[in-house]
Amino acid sequence: MTGGLQAVDLLVSPLLPLSLLRGYTVLEQIIRHLQAHTAVHDWQVELNHKRSHQLFLVGERVESERSVETVRARVRIYNDHPGPEGDLARGEASFVVLPQDDDTAIARKLEEAVFMAGLVSNPPFGLPGPADYPAVEVLDPRLAEEPRAVLDELRGQLIAAASRQPQVRLSSSECFLEVGESELRNSRGVQAAVRSSQALFDFVLISSDGANESEMHTAQQRRRAADFDVPALVARKAAQARDALRATVPPGHRGPVVISREALLDMLAFFRVQSSAQSKFQKLSQLEVGQSVFGLREVRGEPLHLRSDALLPFGLNSGPCDAEGLPGRDVVIIEDNVLRRFWANQRYAEYLGIEPTGAFGNLVIPPGTTPLAELLADGPLIHIVAFSDMVPDMVTGDVVAEIRLGYVVDGDRVTPIKGGALSANLFDGFAQATYAREVAFLGEYLGPEAIRFEQMVIAGE
Amino acid sequence: MDIPPELTRLRDVLPSLIEDMERQVPYAAALVQQQTGHTIHVESREQHVEPADPSLGVVLSFWTGRRLAELATSELHPDRLVRLAREFAAGLTVEPDGLPVDPGPPLEQTYATSCQIDPATVPLQEKFAHCVEVQARLAALDPRVINARVLYRDEAETKLFVNRSRRLLQRIQRARLMMMLLVHENGRTVYDWRIQDGTRGYEVAAVTDETLASLRDSALALLSAERIEPGFYDCVSCPDVSGIIAHEAFGHGVELDMFLKGRARARDYLGKQVASPLVTMVDNPLAEGGYGGFFFDDEGEPARPITIIREGILERGLGDLASSLYLGVERTASGRRESFARKPYARMSNTYILPGHSTPEEMVASVPRGIYLEHGSSGMEDPKDWGIQVICHYGREIVNGRVTGRVFAPVGITGYVPDLLQSISMVGNDLKLSGGYCGKGYKELVPNGSGGPHLKFRARLG
Numbered sequence: 001m002t003g004g005l006q007a008v009d010l011l012v013s014p015l016l017p018l019s020l021l022r023g024y025t026v027l028e029q030i031i032r033h034l035q036a037h038t039a040v041h042d043w044q045v046e047l048n049h050k051r052s053h054q055l056f057l058v059g060e061r062v063e064s065e066r067s068v069e070t071v072r073a074r075v076r077i078y079n080d081h082p083g084p085e086g087d088l089a090r091g092e093a094s095f096v097v098l099p100q101d102d103d104t105a106i107a108r109k110l111e112e113a114v115f116m117a118g119l120v121s122n123p124p125f126g127l128p129g130p131a132d133y134p135a136v137e138v139l140d141p142r143l144a145e146e147p148r149a150v151l152d153e154l155r156g157q158l159i160a161a162a163s164r165q166p167q168v169r170l171s172s173s174e175c176f177l178e179v180g181e182s183e184l185r186n187s188r189g190v191q192a193a194v195r196s197s198q199a200l201f202d203f204v205l206i207s208s209d210g211a212n213e214s215e216m217h218t219a220q221q222r223r224r225a226a227d228f229d230v231p232a233l234v235a236r237k238a239a240q241a242r243d244a245l246r247a248t249v250p251p252g253h254r255g256p257v258v259i260s261r262e263a264l265l266d267m268l269a270f271f272r273v274q275s276s277a278q279s280k281f282q283k284l285s286q287l288e289v290g291q292s293v294f295g296l297r298e299v300r301g302e303p304l305h306l307r308s309d310a311l312l313p314f315g316l317n318s319g320p321c322d323a324e325g326l327p328g329r330d331v332v333i334i335e336d337n338v339l340r341r342f343w344a345n346q347r348y349a350e351y352l353g354i355e356p357t358g359a360f361g362n363l364v365i366p367p368g369t370t371p372l373a374e375l376l377a378d379g380p381l382i383h384i385v386a387f388s389d390m391v392p393d394m395v396t397g398d399v400v401a402e403i404r405l406g407y408v409v410d411g412d413r414v415t416p417i418k419g420g421a422l423s424a425n426l427f428d429g430f431a432q433a434t435y436a437r438e439v440a441f442l443g444e445y446l447g448p449e450a451i452r453f454e455q456m457v458i459a460g461e
Numbered sequence: 462m463d464i465p466p467e468l469t470r471l472r473d474v475l476p477s478l479i480e481d482m483e484r485q486v487p488y489a490a491a492l493v494q495q496q497t498g499h500t501i502h503v504e505s506r507e508q509h510v511e512p513a514d515p516s517l518g519v520v521l522s523f524w525t526g527r528r529l530a531e532l533a534t535s536e537l538h539p540d541r542l543v544r545l546a547r548e549f550a551a552g553l554t555v556e557p558d559g560l561p562v563d564p565g566p567p568l569e570q571t572y573a574t575s576c577q578i579d580p581a582t583v584p585l586q587e588k589f590a591h592c593v594e595v596q597a598r599l600a601a602l603d604p605r606v607i608n609a610r611v612l613y614r615d616e617a618e619t620k621l622f623v624n625r626s627r628r629l630l631q632r633i634q635r636a637r638l639m640m641m642l643l644v645h646e647n648g649r650t651v652y653d654w655r656i657q658d659g660t661r662g663y664e665v666a667a668v669t670d671e672t673l674a675s676l677r678d679s680a681l682a683l684l685s686a687e688r689i690e691p692g693f694y695d696c697v698s699c700p701d702v703s704g705i706i707a708h709e710a711f712g713h714g715v716e717l718d719m720f721l722k723g724r725a726r727a728r729d730y731l732g733k734q735v736a737s738p739l740v741t742m743v744d745n746p747l748a749e750g751g752y753g754g755f756f757f758d759d760e761g762e763p764a765r766p767i768t769i770i771r772e773g774i775l776e777r778g779l780g781d782l783a784s785s786l787y788l789g790v791e792r793t794a795s796g797r798r799e800s801f802a803r804k805p806y807a808r809m810s811n812t813y814i815l816p817g818h819s820t821p822e823e824m825v826a827s828v829p830r831g832i833y834l835e836h837g838s839s840g841m842e843d844p845k846d847w848g849i850q851v852i853c854h855y856g857r858e859i860v861n862g863r864v865t866g867r868v869f870a871p872v873g874i875t876g877y878v879p880d881l882l883q884s885i886s887m888v889g890n891d892l893k894l895s896g897g898y899c900g901k902g903y904k905e906l907v908p909n910g911s912g913g914p915h916l917k918f919r920a921r922l923g
């Protein structure tokens with residue numbers, strides 16, 4: 001498809017843009033204002049309609065249920081003017097148009113935005129133009145059509161699965177199902193529409209041996225309800241909750257550490273930040289294209305390959321285009337430890353003189369060749385399945401994170417641990433990493449289920 | 462106080478809508494929310510000025526006796542709102558033996574935070590020029606500065622609450638100035654920052670040369686920071702680190718919805734010793750300038766200070782409407798929402814340990830070998846198992862009662878909450894609150910204040 005009104009929804013084909021589908025006229029109304037204003041040199045409008053159904057349980061009892069519906073348009077305008085040095089500068093500002101805004105309100109907000117955009121002077125940059133948008137699966141049709149039935153099913157599956165687990169009870173849960181319809185237009189001719197779904201499934205299991213209790217909390221997001229696989233998820237978290245009951249503070253440790261599944265996600269986000277053109281432009285990243293992301297460090301593990309994939313079916317960061325209209329793509333960011341390109345939106349791509357890739361998609365790492373069982377075989381090592389909170393320093397790569405649940409693995413002996421902290425630098429850690437052969441899909445991540453780092457420090461007893 | 466027109470219109474409509482809804486359910490209430498303000502972001506090669514997200518919407522709450530049903534919408538047209546509310550209420554079932562909600566004594570009141578300089582009275586170009594000027598001062602501090610960032614934000618949050626006996630309106634003015642310095646030398650890039658904030662006005666944007674010099678010195682010191690040897694240390698925490706400790710240790714752990722869900726061990730320790738007798742800890746929405754402050758919560762409960770721990774004894778928790786009803790305890794003004802689109806939970810406001818009698822200098826002087834912990838950057842609670850994680854951007858070595866030039870970064874505090882709180886051996890006579898945003902689990906961010914005095918304790922660092 002090229003230009004025009006683009007169908008990107010697999011449920012309704014061809015999908016009418018939101019403005020036509022819902023009878024909204026506000027988009028055209030806004031565009032008339034934008035086109036008539038002489039100080040608006042470029043613009044972008046995104047109209048969003050979101051409907052959310054939310055269910056909250058305490059134990060098995062419904063504590064609360066909510067229905068949320070919002071409609072709004074976010075407008076971004078660009079104004080070109082002489083900068084402080086006399087050269088051409090571009091300013092930008094945004095505003096939100098709400099359903100009750102009439103022409104007078106829109107005109108007032110536009111004037112305020114033009115004034116703000118006139119204040120700031122940035123190097124000029126452009127906006128994306130029309131493009132061919134790929135078809136990407138981002139909508140769970142059943143979730144969109146029967147959200148209450150899906151909520152009831154998830155609730156039923158959760159309660160049934162938890163009740164089958166020994167020594168474990170359901171403490172609470174939250175489930176949010178959201179369907180969003182959005183339509184994007186800009187002054188360069190971008191016209192795109194997408195209908196997507198998203199589900200948040202959050203629950204807490206409490207384990208008890210009669211004398212003591214412990215808990216395991218999980219919060220997962222997917223585009224399809226079926227991707228939660230509730231029985232398997234509950235079984236895994238229940239086992240962890242039982243292990244947490246007998247977990248002790250780990251010994252101090254310097255050596256191999258294996259980190260698996262959700263515990264990996266925030267660590268990997270570091271590479272997403274470091275490989276962004278914005279970080280490079282703002283000097284938060286010192287990475288260079290064509291050079292090893294590990295600098296002069298000796299790489300003794302398997303090479304790191306990392307992709308940004310916006311085409312992954314039902315990926316949380318998938319879509320036919322990003323928020324400014326660049327088509328969704330699957331691009332190699334790091335290959336054999338070498339930074340192949342920075343990912344970039346239009347603005348930072350122009351600033352760095354590189355090709356725009358669009359917003360970062362889903363983080364994809366190819367599986368390794370070593371089975372997880374082998375990664376865990378050569379102990380003693382620490383296997384971490386949950387951190388309390390993993391917040392890497394996005395500039396230095398330093399991390400300190402409390403272990404919510406892990407295991408000391410020494411041959412056949414596996415001892416649960418909690419407390420203590422991982423203390424590491426992610427550049428150092430990934431330079432000595434081995435990737436599991438098993439693959440996990442975690443909503444915005446597709447890759448090895450676990451990674452083994454040869455040299456990390458655990459602050460323990 | 463200027464009341465946004467959308468709220469003025471609804472203020473007149475909502476009482477009759479509530480009356481209408483209470484023909485269907487035993488209790489109904491409405492909350493309307495709106496934000497105004499600006500964000501200014503200036504760094505070495507970029508500038509941005511943006512209006513605050515209006516976050517304008519209404520949430521209608523229906524208590525059916527055993528559950529809270531809510532309809533949240535950005536639709537503010539009175540006629541359409543009434544139609545939506547009726548459709549929603551028609552689908553609700555009232556439980557026969559439900560718990561009754563007390564709407565509270567009649568109260569009609571308007572509140573507003575006071576500030577020295579109302580940001581709305583300062584022209585935007587003046588604020589922007591000030592940020593540009595501060596950024597230039599920052600960038601000129603040292604040749605090793607590779608980027609300097611100034612982020613200024615002011616937000617006026619207006620909320621209207623209506624139930625059958627209350628009509629409350631509040632305007633909370635928050636302002637924040639963040640300055641960040643990124644420095645680079647010998648292949649190493651590090652950064653540090655300073656934040657000035659509160660339920661205050663444009664006065665937070667004033668920047669002294671001493672603040673800039675202190676920021677420069679700490680950022681440059683990080684260029685030679687080492688990793689700390691993991692182990693147990695005697696520690697002195699500066700106020701913002703003390704605040705995160707209080708917040709994570711016995712803030713989240715006494716939110717009453719956590720009691721209801723069986724997720725808080727604190728429920729079994731009410732009236733028992735959980736901390737050093739030197740520790741008295743409060744949650745105070747009315748703390749002057751506290752970033753998490755308000756006059757009434759999102760369920761219409763008027764704010765008042767709550768003592769959580771008194772001289773080491775756990776006294777009481779923080780309750781939202783539903784949790785307090787189920788537990789049969791008195792409500793506190795702790796029902797807070799991320800926005801109209803999200804549920805109310807039991808939440809903290811400004812949570813801190815009250816000052817003691819020691820000077821910070823005496824506290825440092827009493828440490829033969831230890832760490833002075835600065836710049837808390839994040840924390841995480843574990844109310845069930847009483848674990849705690851607090852990440853400090855850095856710590857400074859103390860030897861023989863003096864801070865040496867040696868810096869460790871980052872430094873994480875982990876441990877068992879009662880061990881940590883009972884190890885508190887000195888409490889400073891100072892008190893400083895700082896702001897931030899607090900999540901419930903990993904979401905539901907609300908403005909929050911923490912801080913307190915300096916504390917001396919023993920903890921595992923890594």
